[in-house]
Amino acid sequence: MKKLLSVLLALTLATTLFACGQKQATNTTAENTPAATDAPQVFKVGGIGPITGGAAVYGQAVQNGIKIAIDEINANGGFNGYQVEYHFADDEHDAEKAVNAYNSLKDWGMQLLIGTTTSSPCLAVADKTSADNMFQITPSGSAVDCTANPNVFRMCFSDPDQGIASAQYIDSHNLAKKVGIIYDASDVYSTGIYEKFVQEAAGKNFEVVAEEQFTADSKTDFTTQLTKLKGADADLVFLPFYYSEAALVLNQAKQMGYAPTFFGCDGMDGILTLENFDKSLAEGLMLLTPFSADATDDLTVNFVGEYQKRHGEIPNQFAADSYDCAYALKLAIEKANVTPASSVSDICNAVKSAMTSITLKGLTGDSISWKSNGEPNKTPKAVVIKDGAYALAN
């Protein structure tokens, strides 16, 4: 009996392991296997981001956004007359895995990189691309140091820029008199935004009345922080962190009967896609994001329509940023007039200098240009959640 049980158990374990192993194996064949082509008649563009794990929401959006852009570009003649091949590799939001993903894409023959999606893997990969002198543009790596190397550009705002832009927006739109802040003291993204926000807030027409922290180990109970903000009469609460914690904050505030305006940054994007989330909690929530899916210009309408057709959901800002990245590459490559026959390093040097002289009309800005330090120049838009969907705030 005992023997039988252990054999049975061993079998179950083996099947589970096999199942996991198999899943991973198919992943690698789908995304990483080098397709042996010697003729450099195509540009090979790689993408990296977490398509499994806790940050999968972002990586999947980036993967899909680039795919849509590349398909459109190929249908219209490609980069500078050459077709584009695209492969995306999973990094599970892990710096080490991102480097592995980068190496396997390099084996495949990648010439240009769109990625990585999240900041800490981006920092690791940026060192590698710098050593190889490969051109890299990150759609959403917002940490300041992501673009420290001259070969790395970014599409999204950096953390400090988001803090500054948020303070300016609240000031210029007279959103509040008294502002309270809750931030994650154990997270670079959150503290980065918080510090700049407070600096920028000095001399504005609102006052920061309370600054409250939490840490990664105590991110479930926010009632104490909310009670303090309520006690300080904050009429706007700034939440520079990710949506999964923000969902808790909104819930607990409602239970306390505290209803200020909540204001978030790009990490808040995705709150409406949280499974089973009571969307009425987010009613009136504002967030600063460069992209709004219900804008009425042709570019946005087409993109949103195509994304919905392919994936059955409304694209978020990450998808839009990555879509713009592919078009920025196209513009810069055509401006520099490079061909796939050039070496990776030559392409990088040419594209790098072309980047500062292009202006892109994209989903996340009407005229996006780049400084030589890799930072984009674009105006942020604020969206407000109305009836469970994003609407442009005026």
Next chain:
Amino acid sequence: MDFLTYFVNGLSLGSIYAIIALGYTMVYGIAKMLNFAHGDVLMIGSYITFVFMSQMGINPIISVLLAAICCTFIGVIIERIAYKPLRGANSLAVLITAIGVSYFLQNISLLIFGANTKSFKSIVTIPPLKLFDGQLMISSESIVTIALCIIIMLALTTFINKTKMGQAMLAVSEDRSASTLMGINVNGTIAMTFAIGSFLAAFAGVLLCSAYPTLTPTTGAMPGIKAFVAAVIGGIGSIPGAFIGGLILGVLENLSKAYISAQLSDAIVFSVLIIMLLVKPSGILGKSNIEKV
């Protein structure tokens, strides 16, 4: 008034720690082992409730009961497979196995349910209690948790003191080999303990996720550790001790967040554990047993 709000919030957080700590303390008291996987059984219980309630649309109360039954089986199976073969082994081996089981459960639910956060709908639908013209709000989840915690504590105490099975548990906890000689089925008794502990874990999970409505595979990890601290402060092995320890911990955590620093609150909580272990290692209500060689 602010102090009262912090205090009440602390009580509701503490009552959740208490309900988790009841499971810890029971298993420790009777099987003499730290079941570190308790927090993860709780997480599994929440996921099962989530599937029944939100994805299949079954009535919340029935979902919770179904989840509790599933957890009971999971608890017994874990005990049978992972802990029973180690009955004679030293306690370190059992402890490491428990940590292994904890990681196993976390990763298996990562595989089944995915890593994306799920939003949990509260099973409590009563409006919050308002006192002093709405200046003090006590959420309905807290009231239900505290009430349920007291009910469970009383029920467990009665069960242990009044029933034959409960007496067997006491005997096993006192002296395992002597109980075997007296004709008590020790393995059966320990399995029963795990069944009850895991049954309670499902309730704790649902209450935890009702109060803090997000669900991920690591939801049970930190509350599990805090509840363990609560059990130790209250005197591990003592059922009223777990309740008192949980409440003390919750209030302490919230007050230090409010008046000292939110960043330091965990450090303060764990320092209390260290001080407790230095001053009174058996905890507030624990019996100090001298280890016999």
